Each structure stands twice: as C-alpha cells, then as structure tokens.
Amino acid sequence: MHIALVAGEPSGDLLGSGLIAALKQRYPHARFSGIGGAGMVEQGLYTWVPLERLAVMGLVEVLRHLPELSKIRQQLYQQYSADPPDVFIGIDAPDFNLGLEQRLRARGIPTVHYVSPSVWAWRPWRVHKIARAANLVLTLLPFEATFYEKHAIPVSYVGHPLADLIPLQSDPAAARRSLDVGCATAGLIVALLPGSRLGEVKRLGTLFLDTARWLAVQRPDLSFLLPAATPQLYEFLTHLQAERAPALPLTVVRGRAREVMAAADAVLLASGTATLEAMLLKRPMVVAYQVAPLTAWLARRLVTVAHFSLPNLLAGKELVPEFFQEAATVMALGPAVLHALNDVGARQMLMAEFTALHLALRRDADQQAAQAIANLVETSSQPDAL
Template sequence: MQEKQQSVMIVAGEASGEMYGAQIASAIRTLSPDTRFFGMGGNCMREAGVETLVDANVMAVMGLVEVVAHLPTIINGFNTLKNKLHTDPPDLLILIDYPDFNLRLAKVAKKAGIKVLYFISPQVWAWRSHRVHGIGRVVDMMAVLFPFEVPFYQKAGVPVTFVGHPLLDLVKPTMRRDEALASLGLDPQRRCVGLFPGSRLAEVKKLLPVILDAARILKERMPDLQFVLPRASSLKDEDLAPCLSGAGLDVAVIAGRNHDVMTACDAVIAASGTVVMELALVGVPHVIIYKMSKFTYEVGKRVINVPHIGISNIVAEKRMVKELLQDEAEPLPIANEIDALLNNPGYTAAMREDFAAMRVKLGSGGALGRVARLAMEMMK
C-alpha cells in the first residue's frame, strides 16, 4: 500500500507573511522533497510551489471599518480554507501572523484533529492579553520572533519556541549607497528620499497622497532631492498611478528590490509595518507614519498597551524613530522630520547607534530554518 504524501497548509494574509511562507515551504521541501503545499498566499508562495487556494492580495486589509467593507471577500476566503481542512486535511497547518483570521482557522483545525504551528505571534502582549488562553487551546506550538514573548506564553502554559527574526537573514544589502543609486537609475551625487506607503492597497490610498505632499515641501526646500518608491509585490503599477500622475514630482518606482532601494536612501518616509524593522536593520534613518479610520484609532487608543506602534521601537524599548499618527501624519510635520534627518548629522548618528543596539536583541539568523525543522518534528 502506497504511503500517503505528506501535506502542509500554509496561510499568510499579507506581503511580509507570504514572503516568509514561501521561504518556510522551500526549507521544508529541502528536508522532505515530496511534501505537498497549499493554502493562502500571493506571488512569492506560488513561486515556491504552494498552491494558493485563496489570494492573499485581496485579503490584506487593516482597521475595523476597512475589514467590515471587505467582509464578504474575507468570509469567502475563510470558507474555502475551512472546507479544504475537512476534505483534504493536511498533516500540519502553519499559520503566519494575520491573527483575527488565523486564530479562527486554528479553531477549525483543532476540532478536525490537525496540528497547528503558529509563526509570528499575535501581539497579545500589546492588546487583548486575555486572548493568550484561547490561543493555547487551538495552537500546538507558537514560534515567536522576540525573546520577550517567551515568558509571556510560558506563564499562560502555551507551548512556545523562540526562533528569532527572519529579517536577520533576509535583510542583507549587497551594494554600497552609490552603487545602489546607480543601479536604480538614480544620481549618486544627489540625496535620495524613499517613499514607502505600505503593501496594502487601502493604506496606500490613504497614505501616499500625504507622503507625496510632504515630498513636494521637501523638494521646494532642497531642489537637489530625488525620490524613490519601492512597489510591494502585492500592488500593481496601476494601483499607484492615480496618486503619482498628478503629483508634479519625478518619483522612480522600483519593483522587487526593496533592500537595494533602502540602501540608496538617505532618509525614508515609512508606513508602519514590517518595513520599519527592515529599515532599522539596514540602518536607514526614517520617520514612521500611519492613518486609519477615526473609529479604529479611538478604539485602539483605549485597548493597546504599548507606548509605540513601530515594532523596531517596541523591541528597542525606546522611541528610536519618530512616530506620526493620525492628525500628526500630515505633510508639514513629515517634511520637517525628514529635513532634520537629512541635515542634522548628530541626530542620525544617534539613531543608527540605537539601530545597532536593537539588532543585538533579535538574536542570530536562521529563523525560517528553525520553523521548518519545528514543522518536521510536529509531523513525525
């Protein structure tokens, strides 16, 4: 009798998560070449041989109001995966971030007797900490990025392993600043400001017009500036075109070379998200901005228990990088902060020292390989 082929469902809901999902699938395949992969993801996971039953690009929304608007799409995607868990149960379900969706899916898997490995902990240490007990009931192993998360889960009796942060391996610039600028078609003799509006279409629509207004102010003050915008894999050029076409600015849009773009930049305007950790690891001075619906923000203020929104600031346990949120995330304050980053060498030198200290806290590389080995152990 032929042995059943081993299978893994991987579920990631946004650009950074599906990039990790692709790497984990590749690492597991190295250890077990015949393993079959399916789940929810985007281009990176498809290229890694994962059959994507649900496209993550249409699922990546953030904020209460925004989620409600996309609810039919989200429910449809959830039901597709739920049905697959029953009709073609995998040997392991790997969930990556995307907590409100993934914890519900973990509950379905647990009832079906499928083991669950959760990678990138929901930020229960930041808000709704009571959720940790519910997580323990539906997750067989929590693989965490940060050392401070381990005692939090241990105290609640949840199986946990510190694997480290995958960005330590993935963020490896290969060029000097002048080489990066030249390779991107930019002028190595001019200062460069990066415009990083996020990877979700909804946040790009909200943030990019503000970022471009700030860039115009900077261009008036410093005519030699040039601007570059890395397009996330979850977006298309036509998603950016409505904002860029009427901006009155020359902005170089680059796809697929985020770390080269970071290396080329003297300063960056960045939407809050994984990218701020990447910028800190590359050592690029930046400002963190974010806007959401007023309702989402007012609710968040009352339930979130951390003093920062930037994950790099949270890990550093200090405000290394300025955060401009909601009404503060306006063109003039953003432009003023970038001005300071470009023209105050002492300010940026201190920021880079903070970045180096934060990096030490993240441990060593090899995180995704550890997740793959953990997955193999769970499937034995």
C-alpha cells in the same frame, strides 16, 4: 506528508516561501497546500484562492469583507477535514487563521501559528484564543516569546528571516547604481513608502507628496524615490504625482522597495514590516500611520504600548519619530525628516542601535521554524500526543 499553510498578506508570503524551502529539506516528498502568494507558489504550494483576497487591513475594512472571508475559511475547513494535513500552519492573519486553527486542532490536526498577533500591545484577551487554537506559536521577536512563556503557551522564538537575508552593512552606492534612475547618482535622496496596499496609499500618498514638496523647498538638493508594490499602485501613484507634485524631482519605481530604501539617505514610510527593513538597512526613518477613523478610535482605547513602529518596539524606547493619525501632518513629518538628514551625531548613534537589534534578530529563522514544526509533527504522531 501533507503540510497546509495559509498566509494572509505579502509579508506572510515571504515567511511562507522560506519556511516551505526549509521544510522541503526535511520532507522532500511533502505536498503543500493552502493560500499563499507568488513566493510560496514558486516553492511548490498549491493555493486554493489568491492571497490578495485575504489581504485586508483594519477593523472596519475587515467587516466589509467578512462574508467572503468567512466563506473562504469554511471551504478550507471542509477541505482539510476531508484531506487532513499532518500539520496546519497559519502565517500571521490572526483574525482569519486562529478560528480555522482552533477548529482543525479540535479534529486532531496539529496547528502552528507563525507570527504572533500583537496581543502584547492590544486586545490581550486574545491570548486565550491563541492557547486554544495553536499547539505551537512561532515568534519573530524576542519579547513576544517572553509574553507567551508567562502564559504557559508553547512557543519558539525563531528570529526574523529579513534579519538573515539583509546584510549587516548595506551599500547605498550599489543600490543607486542598481536602480539606474536619473536622480540616484548624486545628492541626497529621501525614499517615500506610503504602503503596499491601495487603502494605505490613498490615506498617506498625498500627505507624503505634500511633505516631499515642503522638503524640496527647504533643501533644493533633495530628490525622491517612491516604490510602487503593484502595477495598480504604480498607475495610481504616477497619476497622483502628476496631479499633486508635477515639478517635484521624484521617480516612481516599479517595486524594488528594499533597494529604494537602501539607496536613500532617509526614509518616510508607513508603519509595518517596511520599518523593520529600513532598520535592518540602517536607514534613518520617520514613521506615519493612518487608518479609518473608527479603527483609530478603537486603537486609542485598546492599545497598551507606547509605540507602534517595530524599531521602537524592539528597542523599548523611541529610536525613530512616529506620528499617528491626525498627528501625521506635513509640519510634523517634514522637520522630522530634515533632522534625520542633518544630525550626523544622532545618525551615528542610530546606526549602532540598529546594528545591535539586527544581530539579536539574526537566528536563521527559516531553519529554526522548520525544526520547531518538525519537532511538533514528530511528537504529535506518537499515540495520545494530542
């Protein structure tokens, strides 16, 4: 059994590592190849190129890296044409994976796309490309499966692995003890998460530090934690703090973003998977999102949903404040964070909403996804199945 997987960013590596572990239970002698990060490699994936070469954010940014991305995709196609896998699983990264899936499917290789592109939010015409590319779509969110069912595309809602991994009740005191930083034992803490990529952090890092400085004036009892996803980001953020906010009671933490959020009383963060983690940890949050100007211009004309953060999308209403592009300012973010800290009644209502969403997403996703893929492989192995 040969199983191919391609993940395009760290969140995809998290999904892929859990999926490989679940697939190994069904196919203990399978070999796994493709592109993934440390988690997938640890589970036995042979990776052709580092995952970081695929982790590019935004329309404009992708254009700059298009020649390299196209070369990698062509190399994968040639490799899997010569050594066909029993199934190919594209994990997220739709602009990279869907084209590869379509070409491999045309050669008779069963294909799965794991994590729905946001076709329900913008560029809805992509659903036709997905239909041509994937024998099966695995979705993490329930409303996504409904969308595909309406378009008669084979789909399985598997839930989200993070909902399985994160307990229904978090323990802020234990997280503070685990972090073992001076500011984490007393007073109120605000976590700052400007992103996990350097491009994101360059756009939001200064804004978040300036917001923290404003908050510290309003509430001198506050302290701040800022996790750095990589050594490069740690160096960048420590220098940025020294230049921008040397007197701020802030600790830059190497990694451990989930523990930082669990330890916090409120979270200021960039839109993305981290907003889902903060929701599952039941942390009040304020969400900001900034991209390249051309990307923002295009998004405003193509996006068809009212919200962009995952808690709000899941709830179908605004549970947490979110600020896009030029609306993300110190005087917008700061008061929103203060409200999250001060309004006890709103906080209790938010916790109840977050708990209900957590339960809806908790479905043993790794096993659900592995079983759906196994069903596809077994069906596809029958004569004329494809």
